[in-house]
Amino acid sequence: GQNIDQPTEMTATEGAIVQINCTYQTSGFNGLFWYQQHAGEAPTFLSYNVLDGLEEKGRFSSFLSRSKGYSYLLLKELQMKDSASYLCAVSDSNYQLIWGAGTKLIIKP
Amino acid sequence: GAVVSQHPSWVICKSGTSVKIECRSLDFQATTMFWYRQFPKQSLMLMATSNEGSKATYEQGVEKDKFLINHASLTLSTLTVTSAHPEDSSFYICSARGLASGIYEQFFGPGTRLTVL
Numbered sequence: 401g402q403n404i405d406q407p408t409e410m411t412a413t414e415g416a417i418v419q420i421n422c423t424y425q426t427s428g429f430n431g432l433f434w435y436q437q438h439a440g441e442a443p444t445f446l447s448y449n450v451l452d453g454l455e456e457k458g459r460f461s462s463f464l465s466r467s468k469g470y471s472y473l474l475l476k477e478l479q480m481k482d483s484a485s486y487l488c489a490v491s492d493s494n495y496q497l498i499w500g501a502g503t504k505l506i507i508k509p
Numbered sequence: 510g511a512v513v514s515q516h517p518s519w520v521i522c523k524s525g526t527s528v529k530i531e532c533r534s535l536d537f538q539a540t541t542m543f544w545y546r547q548f549p550k551q552s553l554m555l556m557a558t559s560n561e562g563s564k565a566t567y568e569q570g571v572e573k574d575k576f577l578i579n580h581a582s583l584t585l586s587t588l589t590v591t592s593a594h595p596e597d598s599s600f601y602i603c604s605a606r607g608l609a610s611g612i613y614e615q616f617f618g619p620g621t622r623l624t625v626l
Contacts, residue, residue: 433615442602442617443553487552495606497543497615501552 402426404500406488411506412478420473420486420503428493434462434473435487437502443487446473475505483507512536513605515618522593523626529589530621532603538583539605543615544576547600559586593625 403425412418424432431450435443449455449464449471461474475482488500512535522528532542541560545553557573559565559580567573577589586605590597603618 435617440600440622442620444617445614448614495541496558497555499553499555 402490402492402498404488404490404498406486406500406503408501409504409506411508412475414478414480414507414509416478417474417476418478418505420475420488420505422471422473422488422500424469424471424488424490424498424500426490426492426498429466430491430493430495432462432464432471433489433491433497434460434471435489437485437487439484446486478507480507480509513539513603513616513618515603515621517621518619519622519624521624521626524594525592527589527591528593528623529587530601530603530623532586532588532605532618534584534605534607534616537605537607537616539586539607540583541606542580542586543604543606544578544586544588545602545604547602547620553602556588590623593623595625598623598625 406422433448434446436446437443447462449462454463459476464471485502485504487502489497514533516531543558544556546556547553555568556571557565557567557578559578561580561583565578580586600620600622602620604615606615
């Protein structure tokens with residue numbers, strides 16, 4: 401079957417760095433997405449990785465290792481507004497998104 | 510980035526009534542649109558996938574006669590919740606797949622919060 405695993409909840413301090421991991425097993429792979437979702441709102445796109453390596457976009461970076469079925473989202477200089485759920489999703493061989501359950505990130509002052 | 514609109518943003522209705530939710534891709538053509546449902550504190554759950562001009566493909570456990578999906582054009586898909594009941598109260602999110610910067614990306618609408626009394 402297809403499976404995406406990510407931690408349920410993480411806590412970090414304002415100004416710090418946090419890494420959210422995602423492991424996946426899917427039928428085919430056409431890229432991995434990270435989305436941010438604030439409570440009561442629709443997800444917003446953060447990053448897309450299809451090749452191995454690190455993609456940096458401001459305070460957020462995303463890493464992919466296809467051989468290990470592994471990705472992480474790195475958030476630097478955490479701000480209170482970064483408190484949200486972070487969803488990992490893999491595009492399978494049919495370009496359908498397989499979703500992880502999401503990681504709730506709590507930022508403390 | 511590409512924009513997907515959804516209307517209405519929230520709706521309250523009586524049990525037994527039908528509710529229609531519209532999803533539009535405003536600046537790109539979406540050959541495929543997805544409808545998701547999200548209950549509080551849970552992840553997105555795919556309800557159905559619709560391709561323009563053809564019947565929607567429903568996920569297991571989703572009643573196609575209750576959740577009617579119409580994808581009449583490359584920019585519009587509608588979800589009708591027929592004979593809504595309180596257990597249908599949820600956050601409904603549509604998503605449209607289109608080409609952006611060389612990759613197929615899913616763009617999400619802002620969601621519709623449905624409350625059935």
